[in-house]
Amino acid sequence: MLELEEELIDIVGAENVLADPLVLEQYSKDMSFVPPMRPRCVVKPKNSDEIQKIIKLANKTLTPLVVVSSGPPHFRGDTVPSVGGAVIVDLSRMNKIIRIDRRNRVVLVEPGVTFPTLIQALAKEDLAPLLPLLPRSTKSVLASALETDPIITPKYHWDVQDPLRCVEVIFGNGELFRTGDAVGPGDLEEQWKVSKAQSRGLGPANVDFTKLIQRVQGTLGIVTWASIECRPLPKAKEAFIIPSEDLESLIEFAYKILWRRLGAVCLILNNCNFACILREDGRSIERLRENLPPWLLIFTIETSGLYPDKKLECQRAELVDLTRFFGLEPLSTVSGVSAEEVMKLLHGEEPSAYESYWKLRLKGGCQELFFTTTLNRAQKFVKKAFELAGLHKFAAKDIGIYIQPIVQGTSCHCEFDLYYNPQNPEETEQVKNFFQEMSRALIKMGAFFARPYPIVRDITVPYIAAPYIITSRKIKGIFDPSNIMNPGKLYFV
Structure with a gap:
């Protein structure tokens, strides 16, 4: 056993340092066109103390670290090492839901928490997560927030940072740092005792370091937990599918509906993606696709608080008036597919939503x-x-x-x-x-x-302003001076 592996075993235990060739092969590639690169080994820490020790060891030995928190399949090349000799830091063992704050609608999660787990836990507290479009069952909630995957409920999306609030991160220089409300005073337990929630990303002097570590593909540090905004579990809800032969009419309608802040889910799919979401195999997808209109807007009305049924009734009436104005029609069923079925899938209420990943079905x-x-x-x-x-x-x-x-x-x-x-x-x-x-x-x-993953990164370099690249590299030099965190990604050398 080599010296580095021996020191990693001292930190996390022998069972959590993997060097089997078959295991390393799985981490060496994904479904993108990024060239494969086999890592040196895989290490699975359990807490922030172990992560901090791993980062300090990597600085001492100049060992590249590549962080992975979601399970396979991966699509974007950001978890494939760009250089040889890298150690994969797999955070799947860190899978605790630390705290659910019903009053402030915030949940604290570790990197290994996935969406199916979070949906079930929040439902017990009459809360629901702000979901992206049908994430795979192995997708990390924290990773999704760091990558700024768009949520399907735009009325809750006020800033590109949403739904991420505060984080604890260990930067590439080995320093532990907390952002926003989590800064203090006191540790988390002490903050909770005085009813303080980690619900605000802005820290002292209104500086928001949380945004600094979003969209950076693990090139600055490792996030050990994050607070994520939630929404109330609706007491009344109704779904609609609004079909159209052209995209323009749906976009004009979407502008108006968003301006009035109506509904909850609001998104547009073409018939191909709609069919992939609703059917499990290629032939069934093709049959449904042939019978669908070219474009479909999925819209839900979801109300909570006082008089939820009355709120739903008022919003439904306004929806009908708006669709009539644009020459559209809100339907409860399209080509044998019910809007309610679609809504349940999008909210993760149907087990079939996570049985297979919809982008691989066709x-x-x-x-x-x-x-x-x-x-x-x-x-x-x-x-x-x-x-x-x-x-x-x-x-x-x-x-x-x-x-x-x-x-x-x-x-x-x-x-x-x-x-x-x-x-x-x-x-x-x-x-x-x-x-x-x-x-x-x-x-x-x-x-x-905004998220230039490998391949796209190489294509976009000529169109990126030089001052931006220079500034990015300066920031990298401050927080990861030894360049150990996922080197070769973004616009870093």
Whole structure:
């Protein structure tokens, strides 16, 4: 046994240091086009003390660390080592829900807590999480918040940071740091005794260090817990599917509904992604897709507090008036699919929501290309994607599209999911070329890649202002001076 592995065993125990070739092979790659790189070993800490010791050891030995908190499958290349000799820090053992604060609607979670676990725990306290679109069963709640995955309920999305509040992070220099309300005075137990909640990200002098560690792919430090905003569990709810032959009418309607702050869930899918969510296998997906209109807006009304039924009735009446104004119709069933069934899936209330990951159902593989823009510009990006699909002879019907209003509708998450068979080398190469060409074309049109994962990162470098890259590297030098935290990611050397 090598000296580094022996020291890691002293920290976490022999059973939590893995060096089996088959295990290392699993961590060496994901479903992205990032080249595989086998790590040196995998270490599984249980608490922040062990993490701090691992980081200090890595600084002493100049060992690269790559953090993994979600289980497979991975899609974005951020958990694949960029350099040899890296140690994977797998946080799956840190899976405690530390505290649920019903009054302040905040939950403190460790990195290994997944969405199915959190949904069940919060329901007992009449709370519900702010969910992204059907996360896989192994997805870390904390990782999703750090990556700023868009939530499907834009009325609760006031800032790009939401629903993340406070964090405890151990930076690459080995220092433990807490943000926002968690700073103190006192430790967490002492704060709870005086009814203080970790519900505000801003710390002393209104500085928000929480935002500093979002979207950085583990290149600055390791987050050991975070406080996440929740919402009340609705007492009355109703779902609608609003179909349309064109995207423009749905976008105009979405602007109006968001401006009035009506409803809860509000998102737009094309028929391909809608079918992938509702059906379990490729043939069933294709049959449903053929019978669906091109575009569907999913909308729910969910009320709580006093007079929930009366609130629902008023919002329903306003919804009907608005849809009539735009020449649309809110339906309870479309092509045999009930809106209530869709709502239960989106909220994780149906077991089938987590039986298999919906992006792998159609063909077994998916490449995600997503960026931030505004709702009124989404249609031109969709048009360009279909044009490029024709040039690359990629079937337009196999492009899934997801448009999610964020930050109260002031902008949106626009996502193209390219479905393909990863066992077919020719099809895989076709998707890779299409993915790269579309990335170049969309950034030239103004797409903002706020989360430049590998492959996209390499394409966007020429379009990033030099001062931004210089500043990012200075920040990296402050918090991770030895460059041990996931080196080679983002725009860091």
